[in-house]
Amino acid sequence: MFKKNINLGGIIIYNLKAELRDKSIKAKKLRRNGMIPATIYGRNLKEPIMLQVPLADINRFLSKASKGNTLTIEVEDKKYNVLFKEITRESVSQQVEQIEFQHLVADEPVNSVIKVVLANRDKNQNLTQQHIEEIPYNALPKHFIPEVVIDLDGMNAGTTIKVEDLDIAKNENIRITIPEDTVVLTVAELKKVIVESETESEPDSEE
Incomplete structure (x- = not known):
């Protein structure tokens, strides 16, 4: 089961119920039965926790969340606070x-990613090219940032936004792990190209 709650601070909390995986069943058979293999790993765990989650719940979770989001996974009578780290999809079907x-451990910094979200694309008539979709960083769990929103409304052609231009670059609680001069997006003028095609009528041929 998948649930999304909002706490008193307005922070979204995702909850996902999972089952311990039967290691004797191969992953391919699990997927045929509508279950997706999942793993929780961490330095403070004795060994990785192998799980299985209904595909329907995974799809609902993915429709709301992305890599870099935190959630609580319930397994039997235990709860684990975790970071959504990686996802593997089939190359053709994308299943x-x-x-x-x-x-997650409160006092242990973790590598994660910040999702780059472009807002108001429909209000900008220029050509916007997004160069990166995620910004990798390192931080304690309490300082995690799931996304950064860039508003395109009113952004002029010729604009270049780099990581160093974003507020997150000034956040002392996180350490960005790519060069801060990395280009996030560029805005160019959208020129209308009119292609004129001339149709010439061929002269009638006489036999």
């Missing part, structure tokens, strides 16, 4: 094949 989570 989910496997998903990985990292167990």
